Amino acid sequence: MTPPPAAPGLPVLGNALRMMGDVQQFLVDTYRQMGPVYRVRALNQAFVIMAGERANRFLLEHGDEVFSSEESFGGLDREFGMRVHVLRGRPHRHLRKVLASGLSRDLLAARWARVTAETDRLLGEWAGQSALPVVDRCQRLAAAQLTIAFTGASSAARFEQLRSAFELVLDVTIAGKWPAATLQWPAYRRARADILAFARAALQDRADHPTAGPPDLLDRALAATDENGEIYPLDVRAGMALQGYFAGINTVAYLYSFLVYALTQHADVRVRVRAEADSWDGSFTGLRDLPALHGLVLETLRVYPPAPGSARTVLADFDFEGFRIERGRRVLVATSVPHQLPEHFADPERFDIDRDFAAGRRASVYAPFSVGSHTCLGAGMTEVLAVATTAMLLRHLDLTAPARPLRITATPGPNPGKRFTVAARARAAG
Incomplete structure (x- = not known):
């Protein structure tokens, strides 16, 4: 298995400028360009992005097995004792x-x-x-x-x-x-x-x-x-x-x-x-x-x-959509990308307060607060x-x-x- 492809970006800055702005739109646009898994770089940080319905399902079904939130959210625990953000499993x-x-x-x-x-x-x-x-x-x-x-x-x-x-x-x-x-x-x-x-x-x-x-x-x-x-x-x-x-x-x-x-x-x-x-x-x-x-x-x-995405660190190598994501990699599961996809929400550019949000929740494609155990x-x-x-x-x-x-x-x-x-x-x- 090969690693995910890299999204095009600027020298030195990588994808930083767009990710510092409307990150949700960046994630949607790059999903359409690159597919459901790709790599991004923002200055000194590098992430694998997983996006789309299957990414949400993977986080929901396998997140506790292969991901940790310690690297991303450990600061809240270290600084203010907010331990819930870093625990896994029964605790x-x-x-x-x-x-x-x-x-x-x-x-x-x-x-x-x-x-x-x-x-x-x-x-x-x-x-x-x-x-x-x-x-x-x-x-x-x-x-x-x-x-x-x-x-x-x-x-x-x-x-x-x-x-x-x-x-x-x-x-x-x-x-x-x-x-x-x-x-x-x-x-x-x-x-x-x-x-x-x-x-x-x-x-x-x-x-x-x-x-x-x-x-x-x-x-x-x-x-x-x-x-x-x-x-x-x-x-x-x-x-x-x-x-x-x-x-x-x-x-x-x-x-x-x-x-x-x-x-x-x-x-x-x-x-x-x-x-x-x-x-x-x-x-x-x-x-x-x-x-x-x-x-x-x-x-x-x-x-x-x-919460356009859930930041995690990989605990054990796994395969997703034909690519290998290795232990130690930082991953952002872009859980809200399906919000802007017409296969899940018809005419997604239209502001429509009468949508069937319950169906989207059941399918894990409506996820404004993420999915899985860290919702x-x-x-x-x-x-x-x-x-x-x-x-x-x-x-x-x-x-x-x-x-x-x-x-x-x-x-x-x-x-x-x-x-x-x-x-x-x-x-x-x-």
């Missing part, structure tokens, strides 16, 4: 189950009034701004919502510190944007120490002052034991707590940002979903009666997936909260985007970039 399944119980939609329902009150307050601050920085405001909104739901209190006072530290770790350890020595900067080391101390203090405060209602992420972390019934070390339990404090800063916020863009670009969709938002009674249970808004969220995830733990919560947030936004605001092309950036995750702004004004009565 991984067990810790995911523990975390999932503290990141559930039941918590969102139990704290619905507080989450929606904070959402209304923050959206109210958007009104009257002629150049609202969408990504920044969506990050602040999502982080506040999810920390209230997962921990009972907003982390707004620590938002800047949490965001800068988390994004730096992602840029260094996953994206390879900066050298590893960057994580030795004194300012970062101080911020990291403060964040870890904050997480430990939050756990201690919860132990000293239990709350009523369903157990949240802090409660689960306090009582968490490993697959053998042994209490997790404090750094792992603090890392579990930090899953809640870091939640929303990237994936959820970027989805919100792309939803804002979609609403400004598709007037017919905007009219339809606004009418549905106006009919909503504001309750958590009433969210199930908003099919157009659900379709908007799912179609936005199809066109602008927050995003908060995927269900993200979709529900995005529906509610979009409905509240539509009720209160009219948004207008400048008439210029969207410039997507790939790091720390695909997002519309800091330059994406909108004019926001309070919606006229009636």
Whole structure:
């Protein structure tokens, strides 16, 4: 067996420029040119790309056997004790189950009034701004919502510190944007120490002052034991707590940002979903009666997936589509490439909120949060909260985007970039 072919690229830079921009479009275009497996190079990094329906199926069925996530995600564990990202097999399944119980939609329902009150307050601050920085405001909104739901209190006072530290770790350890020595900067080391101390203090405060209602992420972390019934070390339990404090800063916020863009670009969709938002009674249970808004969220995830690929390292040689992929190779399974293929989604360039997303999920070709054992733990919560947030936004605001092309950036995750702004004004009565 021969190694996969190399995708054409520039001297020295390789494929870096395109992968630093709209990486999803790059992966789709290169799949069409090169087929389901090929090699790319971005400066000092090299990857084998696996893409298409069979790649998704391979990750789903064989990922735990042949891949490790330690090299790609180990930084989150080393820096913040977020061990779930690097475990495999039974230990991984067990810790995911523990975390999932503290990141559930039941918590969102139990704290619905507080989450929606904070959402209304923050959206109210958007009104009257002629150049609202969408990504920044969506990050602040999502982080506040999810920390209230997962921990009972907003982390707004620590938002800047949490965001800068988390994004730096992602840029260094996953994206390879900066050298590893960057994580030795004194300012970062101080911020990291403060964040870890904050997480430990939050756990201690919860132990000293239990709350009523369903157990949240802090409660689960306090009582968490490993697959053998042994209490997790404090750094792992603090890392579990930090899953809640870091939640929303990237994936959820970027989805919100792309939803804002979609609403400004598709007037017919905007009219339809606004009418549905106006009919909503504001309750958590009433969210199930908003099919157009659900379709908007799912179609936005199809066109602008927050996780276009899953980065892994090969543990044992294997063959895929006639090529040998060797042990030690870094692999990116481009799980969202099928989103843009007409054999899976008819007329994929059309923005269509009425697609059959359930069928795509069953076939593992609709995969905005990846597939397999490392699928995003908060995927269900993200979709529900995005529906509610979009409905509240539509009720209160009219948004207008400048008439210029969207410039997507790939790091720390695909997002519309800091330059994406909108004019926001309070919606006229009636």
